[in-house]
Amino acid sequence: MAYEPPLEETYKNLIHISLGESKDNHTSTVEEWDLPLIDLSELDFDRGKCIKEIAEAAREWGFFQVVNHGVSKEVLRSLQCEQMKVFHLPFERKIEENFLKLTANSYRWGNLNATSLRQILWSEALHISLMDISKLDGSLRSNVEAFTTAAADLAQSLAEILAQTLGIESGYFRENCLPNTSYLRMNRYPPCSFASNVFGLMPHTDSSFLTILYQDQVGGFQLMKDGKWLGVKPNPEALIINIGDLFQALSNGVFKSIKHKVVSTPQERLSVAYFYCPSDEAVIQSCTKPALYKKFSFAEYKRQTQIDVQETGGKVGLPRFLL
Ligand SMILES: O=C(O)CCC(=O)C(=O)O
Numbered sequence: 016m017a018y019e020p021p022l023e024e025t026y027k028n029l030i031h032i033s034l035g036e037s038k039d040n041h042t043s044t045v046e047e048w049d050l051p052l053i054d055l056s057e058l059d060f061d062r063g064k065c066i067k068e069i070a071e072a073a074r075e076w077g078f079f080q081v082v083n084h085g086v087s088k089e090v091l092r093s094l095q096c097e098q099m100k101v102f103h104l105p106f107e108r109k110i111e112e113n114f115l116k117l118t119a120n121s122y123r124w125g126n127l128n129a130t131s132l133r134q135i136l137w138s139e140a141l142h143i144s145l146m147d148i149s150k151l152d153g154s155l156r157s158n159v160e161a162f163t164t165a166a167a168d169l170a171q172s173l174a175e176i177l178a179q180t181l182g183i184e185s186g187y188f189r190e191n192c193l194p195n196t197s198y199l200r201m202n203r204y205p206p207c208s209f210a211s212n213v214f215g216l217m218p219h220t221d222s223s224f225l226t227i228l229y230q231d232q233v234g235g236f237q238l239m240k241d242g243k244w245l246g247v248k249p250n251p252e253a254l255i256i257n258i259g260d261l262f263q264a265l266s267n268g269v270f271k272s273i274k275h276k277v278v279s280t281p282q283e284r285l286s287v288a289y290f291y292c293p294s295d296e297a298v299i300q301s302c303t304k305p306a307l308y309k310k311f312s313f314a315e316y317k318r319q320t321q322i323d324v325q326e327t328g329g330k331v332g333l334p335r336f337l338l
């Protein structure tokens with residue numbers, strides 16, 4: 016199909032060689048779990064109990080799902096339609112330098128540096144800085160704006176709730192996370208006939224304070240819990256929230272930025288992630304002493320991540336900043 020990135024041709028040899036050598040399968044023993052599910056309408060009725068549940072999930076799991084989150088079904092459905100339209104544009108257009116008038120390299124497909132089965136990424140993604148949303152046209156722009164506006168409110172409320180439980184000063188997020196400092200990533204995972212042997216997205220942690228994820232009903236998303244990979248059952252009503260590296264540092268390790276990944280599926284899959292991030296100059300400093308991490312700016316964190324990816328093929332993340 017004209018819209019598919021050439022994953023099959025690019026990786027054919029690598030997959031056949033690797034599958035011949037090893038019968039290793041990423042998902043054979045993965046259990047499916049319901050993440051802690053938090054009804055945010057409870058904040059109006061039993062606020063204390065609801066805040067406790069949120070903080071407990073952030074500590075124990077680093078992940079939770081929320082319902083009655085304030086992002087309407089219509090907004091989520093329209094965004095998914097836009098996403099489908101964008102990814103179904105001809106591949107030749109998607110790789111154009113100024114695709115959708117965004118900055119170069121906003122569109123990624125696969126992992127062109129893959130030299131082993133484990134490094135293959137069976138996915139394509141569009142990474143959009145909120146600063147660039149005004150460059151988009153028509154219904155894509157209005158639907159992305161509707162989603163990011165609602166997601167920004169949700170992210171700020173959750174971040175403030177979590178910060179409050181640690182005694183972090185209430186204005187911290189309003190001062191550091193400005194309306195256009197966050198990022199949006201639309202992911203598409205093409206159908207894969209080698210399915211669970213190939214990653215859609217490699218195990219990673221997010222570099223955000225927190226991430227809001229909306230996934231369709233296909234499945235394939237997994238997270239690390241107590242040393243084991245767990246599959247997360249899709250819930251059409253829920254958004255998945257996860258703690259990112261910045262919140263782990265700010266909370267001095269109390270809230271956990273947990274590794275997660277996507278395994279390929281025989282069916283096409285879509286997801287969208289909103290990364291709640293501060294400005295480049297924002298300083299992230301552990302809120303209690305003794306501090307586990309050095310104080311760093313978000314720009315430093317991103318720069319170090321880029322260097323590590325270039326030099327080691329992967330992100331090292333917070334361990335780089337341990338004291
Ligand atoms: O597609 C997914 O469900 C996960 C996406 C993700 O983890 C990311 O974009 O960082």
Ligand SMILES: [Fe+2]
Pocket residue numbers: 219220221275
């Ligand atoms: Fe992620």
